[in-house]
Amino acid sequence: MTNSARASARGAGKRRRLAAAAARVLHEQGAERTTIADIAAAADVPVGNVYYYFKTKDELIQAALTEHAGNLAELTGELDKLADPRRRLKSLVEAWVGQRDTAARYGCPTGTLAVELDKRAEGGLDVEAGRVVRLLLDWVERQFRELGLPDPDDLALTFVGAYQGMSLLANALRDPEVMTRQGARLTRWLDSLDGTGERPAG
Amino acid sequence: MTNSARASARGAGKRRRLAAAAARVLHEQGAERTTIADIAAAADVPVGNVYYYFKTKDELIQAALTEHAGNLAELTGELDKLADPRRRLKSLVEAWVGQRDTAARYGCPTGTLAVELDKRAEGGLDVEAGRVVRLLLDWVERQFRELGLPDPDDLALTFVGAYQGMSLLANALRDPEVMTRQGARLTRWLDSLDGTGERPAG
DNA sequence: GTCTATACACGGATAGAC
DNA sequence: GTCTATCCGTGTATAGAC
Numbered sequence: 001m002t003n004s005a006r007a008s009a010r011g012a013g014k015r016r017r018l019a020a021a022a023a024r025v026l027h028e029q030g031a032e033r034t035t036i037a038d039i040a041a042a043a044d045v046p047v048g049n050v051y052y053y054f055k056t057k058d059e060l061i062q063a064a065l066t067e068h069a070g071n072l073a074e075l076t077g078e079l080d081k082l083a084d085p086r087r088r089l090k091s092l093v094e095a096w097v098g099q100r101d102t103a104a105r106y107g108c109p110t111g112t113l114a115v116e117l118d119k120r121a122e123g124g125l126d127v128e129a130g131r132v133v134r135l136l137l138d139w140v141e142r143q144f145r146e147l148g149l150p151d152p153d154d155l156a157l158t159f160v161g162a163y164q165g166m167s168l169l170a171n172a173l174r175d176p177e178v179m180t181r182q183g184a185r186l187t188r189w190l191d192s193l194d195g196t197g198e199r200p201a202g
Numbered sequence: 203m204t205n206s207a208r209a210s211a212r213g214a215g216k217r218r219r220l221a222a223a224a225a226r227v228l229h230e231q232g233a234e235r236t237t238i239a240d241i242a243a244a245a246d247v248p249v250g251n252v253y254y255y256f257k258t259k260d261e262l263i264q265a266a267l268t269e270h271a272g273n274l275a276e277l278t279g280e281l282d283k284l285a286d287p288r289r290r291l292k293s294l295v296e297a298w299v300g301q302r303d304t305a306a307r308y309g310c311p312t313g314t315l316a317v318e319l320d321k322r323a324e325g326g327l328d329v330e331a332g333r334v335v336r337l338l339l340d341w342v343e344r345q346f347r348e349l350g351l352p353d354p355d356d357l358a359l360t361f362v363g364a365y366q367g368m369s370l371l372a373n374a375l376r377d378p379e380v381m382t383r384q385g386a387r388l389t390r391w392l393d394s395l396d397g398t399g400e401r402p403a404g
Numbered sequence: 405g406t407c408t409a410t411a412c413a414c415g416g417a418t419a420g421a422c
Numbered sequence: 423g424t425c426t427a428t429c430c431g432t433g434t435a436t437a438g439a440c
Contacts, residue, residue, distance in 0.1 A: 018305060028321075029321055030234070030318065030321030030322075032234030032235065032318075033230070033234065033321055033322065035414085035415060035416085036415075036416070036417090037415080038320070046424070046425055046426090047425085047426095048424080048425050048426060048427085049423085049424055050427060051416095051417070051418080052423065052424075052425095055281060055411085056417080057415095057416065057417090058298065085333065106321075108321070111317075111370055111374075112321075113316050114370070114373070114374040115309060115313075115314050115317045115318070115370065115373070115374075116232065116317070116318065118231030118232075118308070118309065118373055118374065119230075119231055119235055119308075119314075120232075120235065129374060130374045130375050130376065133268060133371065133374045133375065134375070135409090136373075154383055154384075154387065157368070157371060157383065157384055158364075158384065160367070160371065161364060161367030161368045161370070161371050161384060162360075162363060162364060162367055163367065164366065164367040164370045164371060165362070165363030165364055165365070165366040165367030165368075166359070166363045168313055168316070168317065168363070168366045168367070168368075168370065169335065169339075169359060169363050169366060171315075171316070171317070172316040172317075172320065172331060172332045172335045173319055173332050173335065173336070174332065178359060182355055182356075182359055182360065182363060185356065185360060198227065237432085237433060237434085238433075238434070238435090248406070248407055248408090249407085249408095250406080250407050250408060250409085251405085251406055251407060253435070253436080254405065254406075254407095258434085258435080259433095259434070259435095259437090323423080386425095405427090405440105406439105406440080407438105407439090407440080408437100408438090408439080408440095409436100409437090409439095410435100410436085410437085410438105411434105411435085411436075411437090412433105412434090412436095412440090413432105413434085413435105414431105414432090414433090414434100415430105415432090416429105416430090416431085416432105417429085417430085417431100417432095418427100418429075418430100419423105419426100419427090419429095420423080420425105420426090420427090420428105420429085420438100421426080421427100421429085421436090422423105422425080422426095422431085
């Protein structure tokens, strides 16, 4: 292994640590209140060194978004192993409810970030956030389509919207129980949908 | 009228203008990215003068929250004139859909503010934001209770959560149509609820 | 009560030694 | 590739003239 290759390997490791730390810290503190120093400390990388990997704070935020997209892809990849699309969606709800304490404390990672980035429209980061939301929306829509339900895109909006809404309320009220109760309701809703027609308002 | 009384009247006017401007600008730009100067300019008050009315930025944010609470009280006050609670809720949905362009551009005023303030937990402003959300929640719950529906508190969480969720998605996707479509779904849901029992997941 | 000037802190970003 | 020192812009808040 050459010196530069070894250096790259170390570098890639640090880069990855920074991206992961960015995702975590930005979720907990919000994009505006998080400083480069915060992320550097969380990643255990010297502050000044950060700029070698990411030229601007926006690039770090972008990395966090990519990280979130990756986490999502990993999760849906697991769920895809289940045979029944309805089962997949119900498992997703279970995963969300499992994160209830985090949701009550910090909200949905992508949702809260999207809210903040929409007010930071300069670097086009708002569009990027929308893209990550779209990833989830599209995957959910695919499940409803496989179930043969009408208007799968609307159903996906309702489903993901319900998640975003309950996360926001759980966060605003600082109450994890909101996730539990609304999660149960969402599961019952999934059960109530049949392949022949649509129930009003989901 | 004494001099000081006249001064108070002028002062109260400016104070009110500042509070209203704070509510508007904080919604559009977000709490962190909004400077005192921004609010002063929007209220047409000289920057340096702001501190006479509000000692800190947090006090200005608090004033904006009070403003939002006032707007909400005004709206529900109007809706209360309608005889049927179901009609009241449907009118509320109509009002939300009527704001679809604003929602797509800036999200729900209280919701987005609550998200941001939750990451600004020092001054206890996060709790204040939760209080405003509670006002809406309580009013909605009262309507469901009047309709004789079971678990009115859960229904209120579903209803308000749906609104917060659709606002966030409309905002993230920058698409007002999300509000229209999900609003219609919410209306159909209200119609599907009867006084005798509860439909699964709303 | 109104407004100007400014102190002061903080955070993003860069230069350049190692 | 790593790290320190520092520049510089910006924004909150205050002092004090009017």
